[in-house]
Amino acid sequence: MKIRLLLAVKDRKLEKYLEDYFSMPDIEVKCLGQLKSAWQKLVRSCGDIIVISEEHIPISLEANIALLNSLPETPTTILLHNRDSSEENAKLLASGADTVLFVGIQDVSIAEAIYASIESRRKFYSQNRISDYKLKTSPKLTDFNSLNQKMRMFMDEVQQIIPNDTPLLILGETGVGKEHLAKIIHAESPRSRGPFIPVNIAGLPEQLLESELFGHEQGAFTGAIRSRRGAFELAHNGTIFLDEIGEMPLHLQAKLLRVLQDYELKPVGGEKSIWVNVRVIAATNRIVEEEVNKGTFRKDLFYRLNVVTLTVPPLRERPEDIPQIAKNFVELYRKKYSKRSVSISDNAMKALSSYDWPGNVRELMNVIERLVILSKGQTITLDQLPRNFSDNQSMLSNALHAKTAPSSWDNKTMPEVITEAISEIEKLYIQSVLTKTKGRVGEAAKIAGVHPRGFYGKMKDYSISKENFK
DSSP: OOEEEEEEESSSHHHHHHHHOOOBBTEEEEOOHHHHHHHHHHHSSSSSSSEEEEGOOSSSSSHHHHHHSSSTTTOEEEEESOOOOOHHHHHHHHHHEEEEEETTHHHHHHHHHHHHHHHHHHHHHHHHHGGOOOSSSSOGGGOOOOOOHHHHHHHHHHHHTTTSSSOEEEOOOOSSSSHHHHHHHHSTTTTSSSSSEEGGGSSSHHHHHHHHHHHTTSSSSOOOOBBOOHHHHTTTTEEEEOOOOOOOOOHHHHHHHHHHSSSSEEBTTOSSSSEEOEEEEEESSSSSHHHHHTSOHHHHHHHHHHHHHEEOOOGGGGGGGHHHHHHHHHHHHHHHHOOOOOOOOOOHHHHHHHHHOHHHHHHHHHHHHHHHOOOOOSSSOGGGGOOOHHHHHHHHHHHHHHHHGGOOOTTTHHHHHHHHHHHHHHHHHHHHHHTTTTTTTHHHHHHHHHOOOHHHHHHHTTTTOOGGGO
């Protein structure tokens, strides 16, 4: 990622020297001018490294150094001091300055000291700083390895769009792994060395969302005591992930459209536009076309985001993947909770594989974590699963046995036996999702991945009434 270097240097010759010295692709240098205006610009700007002459700091040198450390970005502060006094240097370091440099030393020595601070800052970002959202363990394409043909075709499509820089819309039910997929696309893309900044649109109050996305200037609203970079600016040269994009208010959709079209944004309360180089990946579990028709989502924004759309298949459509995913989670949580050895019995795995997982991979992950935490022996058995899993397995087994037992095959052809078995499974599935949704047919149809009209038709075929599930 780019390191932002702010220069508030009294000596114009030194300022020019430093500006030329740090003219590098991965360092953004900003000169803040002279005297009083430099301090005002400094506290309103956002920088990783601040180099400031003591003349630019108002009265109470030590107190204002402490103020710099309280800025949201907690910048590294390098003070250019007029006196080579170890006693004064100790006081300034104690007040919060990271480095104190005597202006009487050679320009190249000052530059080398600043560069050392830049390298330390870069290492700090890559290893420790949570707010930078750098991916500590890069997700990999193999995280979505699958035995399912539909999923394999989906991942082939993902690989094709990774190198491109176009906006991307990821669709899918809750829990299918939309954010994880976005992280994979970022980690495998040419932008992988830049930041990945996720923003949950639904998780932020509307009055704070604009500032969170686009930043704000000092005094833009009550409580804005200093300028702050927004998520788009933080994602410069990287990727921003906008989760639950369908929840974004219409007036902010217009600002987002401008970023997508012109790569420019204007912070709240700001007068000047800021150019950003960022890839936008958005995600939602809503049907966006319906939101457009209702007028809650801008048509022009939808068309701009819809250049490439990926729809993540739900877990119930790839049950053959459940055993391996479950084993991966068992191993993950076994290590996390320091368990010696944990496995899943065949009967328990069959129950997990036959469950329809309305919460998808996230639900499976949570169930496995609970099972590992509560496991006393080395094997997770069927009776340790939550009751709805064992009930579901018993119901399915009993019903299928009644329809597929050899005693029921008399005078029936193979196609007739198979058709009856499939019909019984279909009926049980419809009853299962209606139980989960408490008779809400529209929601049940969405889980089933079929049109509500078709779902109603199947209910009618099997004489199933929604009233029995409320």
